Amino acid sequence: MARPFRAVEPGARVTLLPLFIAYALILTGALALAGHRSSAPPPAAPPPAAARGAPPARVLIVGATGGTGRLLVAQALERGCAVTALVRDPSRLPIHHPRLTVVKGNVLDAASVQAAMRGQDAVLSALGHRRYLYPTRILSDGTRNILRAMETHGVRRFVCETSLGIGDSAGRLGLPFTLFVIPAVLPFYFRDKARQERIIAASAVEWVIVRPGVLTNGARRGQRRHGLRVGGFILPVRIARADVAEFMLDQLTSDTYLRAAPGVCW
């Protein structure tokens, strides 16, 4: 009688598991080195609440059709900003408002980014994609185009969403992500996020990198933990996109995390 087919022999499984864990830990170390690392010591006390100055009059939002991006558009309009949304497909942005201008473009097309940047006071990016399974430079190349356009047009403040798990937050998305999700599904994506952070940190603009935990579509709680040491090495930490959007908008009027990369989670 024919033996039943086994994809992996039990003995091989015993050998492969430590190899995979070693690969996961090496990747975590590589992400720690490749992303932004703060040279300043973390603040001893929790940072003060965001100073509530007037928000910038005109903001450009990149990734505006995405989960976080749509909430950034809605909340920026609530705060009284005139919003320009740079989108690939305007039909994917179901928001209509007299202060909203939708510009069709692509972050990889430098000319369209330059055109959208004209007249802006600040930029928010919630850029992301789903091309996980092969190497891409969408986040890093797109962000480089944003920064060049900001420098050309004298736009100063840039708030960009990346993720816990990069740079000095490596491992802080929780053990399942460190040992399985990032190494198995997201290694190329996270390498590009690390490049993206380095490009931002090397720029001359006033930047804030916002690193959320695992994103949910839940309701805004209005309360969150944020700082240079938030996140968990064991259990995954979560936060609603609505709370991330609120925190990102706060960074337009606060210098608490200027040129820093705070994590944010519930």
Ligand SMILES: NC(=O)c1ccc[n+]([C@@H]2O[C@H](COP(=O)([O-])OP(=O)(O)OC[C@H]3O[C@@H](n4cnc5c(N)ncnc54)[C@H](OP(=O)(O)O)[C@@H]3O)[C@@H](O)[C@H]2O)c1
């Ligand atoms: N999912 C999580 O648990 C998690 C955790 C931590 C951090 N993050 C990060 O947080 C960020 C936002 O995530 P999200 O899930 O809220 O966003 P998302 O739904 O993935 O949206 C991504 C946005 O980027 C846009 N985009 C992609 N390529 C573009 C291009 N070439 N030109 C212009 N726009 C482009 C998309 O436009 P289209 O609509 O045209 O595709 C979309 O608007 C991502 O960087 C993500 O990796 C996610």
